[in-house]
Amino acid sequence: MKSPVRAIILGYGIRGRAYAAYAKTHPEDFIIAGLADPVAEFPADIDCPTWKSWEDALDSGTPADAVIIALPDALHMDVCIKALERGFHVLLEKPIGCSWAECQAVRDAQIRTRRLVLTGYVLRFAPFYKKLREVITSGVIGDLTSVHHLSAISYGKASHAYCRGNWSVESHGTGMLVNKCTHDFDLIEWWTRGRKCKKISSFGSLYHWRPENKPEGAADRCKDCPQAVREKCAFDAYKIYYDSTELRYHFPDESDEAMLKMIETSPYGRCVYACGNDSVDHQTVLMEYEGGLTIILEMESYSQRRNRVTHFYGTRGEIVADEHQIEIKPFLGDSTTIIPAQTGHHGGGDREIMTEFVKLVRDASPERFTKILDAALESHRIAFLAEESRYTGKTILE
Ligand SMILES: NC(=O)c1ccc[n+]([C@@H]2O[C@H](COP(=O)([O-])OP(=O)(O)OC[C@H]3O[C@@H](n4cnc5c(N)ncnc54)[C@H](O)[C@@H]3O)[C@@H](O)[C@H]2O)c1
Structure with a gap:
């Protein structure tokens, strides 16, 4: 043993x-x-x-x-x-x-x-994504021609991490795309293994969580905000952390009392329009791969959804996957749906x-270690090139 x-x-x-x-x-x-x-x-x-x-x-x-x-x-x-x-x-x-x-x-x-x-x-270790990769590489939809991948963060989680929290200021570490979407680029690298990304364009900005969008009468912290203003605000910290339990796992003490204290004293109780944040809240990346495969990655904060939805188009059919089920729709033959079992955080990942x-x-x-790191680095390479495109307004050619 x-x-x-x-x-x-x-x-x-x-x-x-x-x-x-x-x-x-x-x-x-x-x-x-x-x-x-x-x-x-x-x-x-x-x-x-x-x-x-x-x-x-x-x-x-x-x-x-x-x-x-x-x-x-x-x-x-x-x-x-x-x-x-x-x-x-x-x-x-x-x-x-x-x-x-x-x-x-x-x-x-x-x-x-x-x-x-x-x-x-x-x-890539989660049973759902392992199954999805197995389906893609089985050839059931032929050669991939394009992929449309939506990474929907949900307005609650995005406000938590990328407006109020650790990744709100790009210069303090990495911005949204590198921090969050390297997961997505990593999946893309895995799905397209062996094909190199040749061209990248990216667009995105901080559209909404800006001081000029602060509602009239709103305070800098939710605890000081008039009830009438808070009622109309979906990003109100009390709604996100107290009324809902979804994001409480971010804190060691998940009790109601701890949430109230946290809202009063921590950065997570700040008004989303007064966080000094500059991280983007939406971004699109367009990529062209060797052989003509095209991929769109869309990252969105302003969504009810908190999942990834991917549409794969192939020469013999389509696959739609949403982190719950995988629908396989060949042009010839019957469609099937697979629902992989998932337990644990990140779907068991x-x-x-x-x-x-x-x-x-x-x-x-x-001998394997450098290959393992290189596969992970590819997602970073693409993410940094996408950021270069966003900053320069140019298509980046490799
Ligand atoms: N793989 C994923 O899905 C995933 C998800 C979330 C975060 N992350 C990454 O994980 C990392 C940690 O994120 P987190 O959400 O756990 O953040 P966190 O803030 O909850 O944890 C970071 C911890 O590091 C501690 N720390 C800071 N300076 C230290 C030091 N000098 N020595 C020892 N400890 C120190 C902090 O006190 C804190 O407890 C980040 O880089 C983040 O990008 C990955």
């Missing part, structure tokens, strides 16, 4: 906690060797060293096979390179870096150290990526 993989978790926020959960369900495979976070409360029953910073954790000499980097975006490159240089395998939350140059620096370090860098692209991580660390075959 193989011994469990021991990993130090750097950053014990939402993602750190999600990966830590695997130790409870799979103790024979995965052990938490240490936890680092300056503010998080660590579980009382945890039996491992804890530190206030990632530096202290890496300097501690604590024996471990790997580290999991679930820190803010701006720290990813530095911490990943240092962890690799100390001989650890790494599960690195996306993005790999905040610029293409940072991503390249991580790649150089991976090649130098021959250690694993597995990026937190949980969706959080759990399955950990299973893969443990397997990769145990098998330790450095």
Whole structure:
């Protein structure tokens, strides 16, 4: 029997906690060797060293096979390179870096150290997306001619993360496209494996959550906003965090009392029109691939939906997938619908990526490691080129 993989978790926020959960369900495979976070409360029953910073954790000499980097975006490159240089395998939350140059620096370090860098692209490990890829690659709809992919974030989640929260200011890390849509670009890379994207154009802006759209009489924090104004505001923090429970998993304490306190005191209680945000709230990316395949990615904040809907067009039929069901519509023969079983966060992707991580660390075959990182880098390459197109107004040719 193989011994469990021991990993130090750097950053014990939402993602750190999600990966830590695997130790409870799979103790024979995965052990938490240490936890680092300056503010998080660590579980009382945890039996491992804890530190206030990632530096202290890496300097501690604590024996471990790997580290999991679930820190803010701006720290990813530095911490990943240092962890690799100390001989650890790494599960690195996306993005790999905040610029293409940072991503390249991580790649150089991976090649130098021959250690694993597995990026937190949980969706490709989720049973739904595994099934979808199987259907696409089965040839049932012939050659892909075009793909229309909608990444609908929902106005609640988008206001939380990209207006009030961590990714509201592009210069503090990465903007919406690189942070959120590298998941989408990663899926696209997986669906089109082997075909290179040759041309990219992108358009997008911060359309609505701007100071000039603040309703008359609105205050800078929802707690100070007149009831009559709040009633008409869909983005009112009380509606998003108190009336609804959908986003409470972002906070360690999900109780009503904690939500009220959080709305009164934290950045998540600010008026969406007074957050100093500059991240885009909608963006479209047009891509042309080798062989003429065209792909449209549309990212939208102002939606009731919080899912991805993808329409694949092929020479022999169509597929429509919406993270719940996969409809296969060949031009000849009957249509079918598949509903893959899904359990757990990210459709089971959080759990399955950990299973893969443990397997990769145990098998330790450095020949595969660079390929794994390169596949993840492709999504970043496209995302950064799309941003270049948005900033310059030009079509980027590769
Ligand atoms: N794969 C996914 O689907 C997915 C989803 C959400 C977020 N993410 C990524 O995961 C990362 C973390 O996001 P999150 O939502 O968990 O954020 P978070 O804010 O909940 O967690 C980050 C944690 O890092 C801690 N931290 C900050 N500086 C530190 C330091 N010097 N040393 C140790 N800890 C420190 C913070 O206190 C915080 O608890 C981000 O890069 C984000 O892009 C990935």
